[in-house]
Amino acid sequence: MAIIQFPKDFLWGAATAAYQIEGAHDKDGRGTSIWDTFSRIPGKVKNGDNGDIACDSYNRYEQDIALLKGLGVGAYRFSAAWPRIFPNGTGEINRAGLDYYHRLVDGLLAKGIEPYCTLYHWDLPQALQDRGGWNNRETIDAFTAYCEPMFKEFGGKIKHWFTINEPWCVSFLSNYIGAHAPGNRDLQLATNVAHHLLVAHGSAVRKFRELGIEGKIGYAPNVTWIEPYSSRQEDIDASRRATGWFVEWFLDPVFKGEYPEFLVEWFAGKGVTVPILEGDMEIITQPLDFVGINYYTGNVGRYQKDEGLLDCENIDEGYEKTDIDWFIYPRGFYKVLTYIHERYGNVPIYITENGACFNDEPVDGRVRDERRIDYLKRHLTQLERAIASGVPVSGYFTWSLMDNFEWAEGYSKRFGLVHVDYNTLKRTPKDSYYWYKHIARTNWFEV
Ligand code: BGC
Numbered sequence: 001m002a003i004i005q006f007p008k009d010f011l012w013g014a015a016t017a018a019y020q021i022e023g024a025h026d027k028d029g030r031g032t033s034i035w036d037t038f039s040r041i042p043g044k045v046k047n048g049d050n051g052d053i054a055c056d057s058y059n060r061y062e063q064d065i066a067l068l069k070g071l072g073v074g075a076y077r078f079s080a081a082w083p084r085i086f087p088n089g090t091g092e093i094n095r096a097g098l099d100y101y102h103r104l105v106d107g108l109l110a111k112g113i114e115p116y117c118t119l120y121h122w123d124l125p126q127a128l129q130d131r132g133g134w135n136n137r138e139t140i141d142a143f144t145a146y147c148e149p150m151f152k153e154f155g156g157k158i159k160h161w162f163t164i165n166e167p168w169c170v171s172f173l174s175n176y177i178g179a180h181a182p183g184n185r186d187l188q189l190a191t192n193v194a195h196h197l198l199v200a201h202g203s204a205v206r207k208f209r210e211l212g213i214e215g216k217i218g219y220a221p222n223v224t225w226i227e228p229y230s231s232r233q234e235d236i237d238a239s240r241r242a243t244g245w246f247v248e249w250f251l252d253p254v255f256k257g258e259y260p261e262f263l264v265e266w267f268a269g270k271g272v273t274v275p276i277l278e279g280d281m282e283i284i285t286q287p288l289d290f291v292g293i294n295y296y297t298g299n300v301g302r303y304q305k306d307e308g309l310l311d312c313e314n315i316d317e318g319y320e321k322t323d324i325d326w327f328i329y330p331r332g333f334y335k336v337l338t339y340i341h342e343r344y345g346n347v348p349i350y351i352t353e354n355g356a357c358f359n360d361e362p363v364d365g366r367v368r369d370e371r372r373i374d375y376l377k378r379h380l381t382q383l384e385r386a387i388a389s390g391v392p393v394s395g396y397f398t399w400s401l402m403d404n405f406e407w408a409e410g411y412s413k414r415f416g417l418v419h420v421d422y423n424t425l426k427r428t429p430k431d432s433y434y435w436y437k438h439i440a441r442t443n444w445f446e447v
Helices: 034-038 057-071 095-110 138-154 167-175 187-210 233-244 247-256 261-268 280-284 330-344 370-388 407-412 431-442
Strands: 003-005 011-015 075-079 114-120 160-165 216-220 226-228 291-295 299-303 312-315 349-353 393-399 418-420 427-429 444-446
Touching: 003 370, 011 114, 011 349, 011 431, 057 095, 057 427, 057 431, 075 160, 075 393, 095 114, 095 138, 114 138, 138 187, 160 167, 160 187, 160 291, 167 187, 167 247, 187 216, 187 247, 187 280, 216 349, 226 233, 226 330, 233 247, 233 261, 233 299, 233 312, 247 280, 247 330, 291 330, 330 349, 330 370, 370 393, 370 431, 431 444
Parallel strands: 011 075, 011 393, 075 114, 114 160, 160 216, 216 291, 226 299, 291 349, 349 393
Antiparallel strands: 003 444, 299 312, 418 427
């Protein structure tokens, strides 16, 4: 038995995102998002599910704040839905949308819970997609124009902001692999999207500073760690590409002002270039107050000619998997955090997402999700190792507060500490909720 102890003042939190929990898709003037459209295309989302109702958190936010309070967390990371604020992406602002987030934020503050707000967690207004979405540079200006009133309205009240959640998913997963909205399958287009997202991020940060908003700002890329299968150079190179597609591609431009040459060359070999215009890199490299890191899984990678985009094959070494089929790879959490620290220096880090899909259901009113507790223990143990090694991590948000709309998987995959019955919308805290409550209160746990 050992005690894993976290530093004094370490922040414990839980995370969600608007489209995944809010529902109320047509209430109070909300516009249509690309996920409303995508989820209506047959075959795109499992069981034809959509976020029309989701967890109905828009109407039940008080209940959800009470769950956060019961959990004892110091912070809640949620996202604002752009289509609630600007139903058409740009133009006229929707007061009712702003009012909803005031109710939410006031409710959190009244309970002593700090709001951490993500400005873009994937629900692009459809009106902008109709004009090319993130492939069109006008969306960069539209994003900045959406952020500005958000900053002015909530500045000082919301003190921690994230511009964009998981730019890899928004670009490559959604526009090259095509699994998420809008579902394109075009590498050049996806590369354009990735670049425009980074410019949009930088542009929003610049606006935040110009306005002199009280508070801090960063973004939240998702990372992984692909360990080379062997010490053969070709395996080392292949796994470096596979990790770099997530890490260097989305952090080098922000922290070093350039794209990683080894990947740019690789993409050039596929006939793809990054559409950098004059001034873009200066916009992207705005100094940040922190970076949010999302980590779920990692793996072992081996060189295999023509395997995927990067000639890197995922090797199944028999690691356990979660119910979404992702390898449980806690060691990668430590590896990638220490790597980020080495490569980008002392930028403060929040773990903005980490958690597991396990589909346990209530039995006699109780959800015994030991596997989630085990996942969390193993990852938090690696996180503590990283902190002990000098990685400046100030807080951890688990994904997710409650089961919710898991994108292309619909309601078939559950990541919550709280179970949601999608027929009745009843919330039932799982065993992991009570386990997490202990650590949020005491800062330590036993392994
Ligand atoms: C996203 C969440 C998602 C979770 C599990 C992250 O990629 O930010 O919205 O639910 O992972 O897939």
